[in-house]
Amino acid sequence: MPSRSSSRYAVLGILSLEPMSGYDIKKFIETSVAHFWRESYGNIYPLLNRLTDEKLVRRRTERQKGKPDRHVYSLTDRGRAAFLEWLGEPVKEDAVRSELLLKLFFGRHLEPGRLEVHLEEYRVVQTRILGALRGTREMLEAHHAEHPDLRYWMLTLRRGELVARARLQWARESLQDFRRPGNKEKES
């Protein structure tokens, strides 16, 4: 029964795709799962050391010319077993924290126009996210159409798109609502 930090299973899962370094793991996350998962170096490096001690991963050091040593990690059998066990366990609830909604909740005390600025910034961010997701989708369909994991990647991508679209819709409709002057209540 694992029930440990999920970061460790994210790392084990990524290493199950292909052996790589902590640096590579970070890059991989940024280019593929960033819309639902992130890790900092400050978490990855100490974690890889712990996983090595626990014999869930194996370290191989590559000396390089000019560049620092590279520690390439690969999954051990124990590591793969721990990962697979975690995979089937019930999903833990994730943390909920939206600083935007926190500010809007107290929005009556914002100076005039500030609320709209917050919403507009959010709208821009969500638009950018949606574009990035569409880009990823097209890239996957073009270059990985036969990949056995494609179906699962598309599944996560689809959730990203639907949620981003909902957020975008909310931002647009709220901006309309708040930009119409003298509309102090939500009367239709």
Added chain:
Amino acid sequence: MPSRSSSRYAVLGILSLEPMSGYDIKKFIETSVAHFWRESYGNIYPLLNRLTDEKLVRRRTERQKGKPDRHVYSLTDRGRAAFLEWLGEPVKEDAVRSELLLKLFFGRHLEPGRLEVHLEEYRVVQTRILGALRGTREMLEAHHAEHPDLRYWMLTLRRGELVARARLQWARESLQDFRRPGNKEKES
């Protein structure tokens, strides 16, 4: 320029509504902003001590019969100023972490049926959340129709509803897709 932990501003903001204890703050969060913000006691109590030291809040101790002492905190002028300043500042990006999507991303290695179980549990949770949001909406419309903050509370509620609905749609649609046997690719 604040740029501190947001938890402190959540607490200051709640205390701006009405003086209360750490225990009350937790209860308030659970019954009103829980769909986008949460705090643990392990964060609230030490934080209230720090805020007291920094003279952003003031502590008044109420002795009680049978029950432990109650520390009632109220906002100072400095506390209110710090809160208002934070409110107008640009919103910081929040953490993104979905354990469900992490597991689905590696879904090919799940035992048959497990993926559907994960999705189904998620569907149930989102349905419950949506129901709770609707309940809150009705309660607010019935009992706080004239509250000056109502418009802002509805704004956050609306976002919760739209996002929960999008998640629900995704869960249903994905379950259909994965329950249809022999449907190995996403052909329409």
Added chain:
DNA sequence: GGCCTGTATATCATTCCGATATATAGCAGA
């Protein structure tokens, strides 16, 4: 020559959660 970017790892302070402890009252059930 100075500066930024990329490669690569590591550490540290700070933030935060979840578990646990303490103490008392009241209520339900065996």
Added chain:
DNA sequence: TCTGCTATATATCGGAATGATATACAGGCC
């Protein structure tokens, strides 16, 4: 009656995780 649960109320502690910072060298840019 005894047990255990829930509610009130605060506090501490271990562990997880982030963000900032440090180190070090290569290459490109202006």
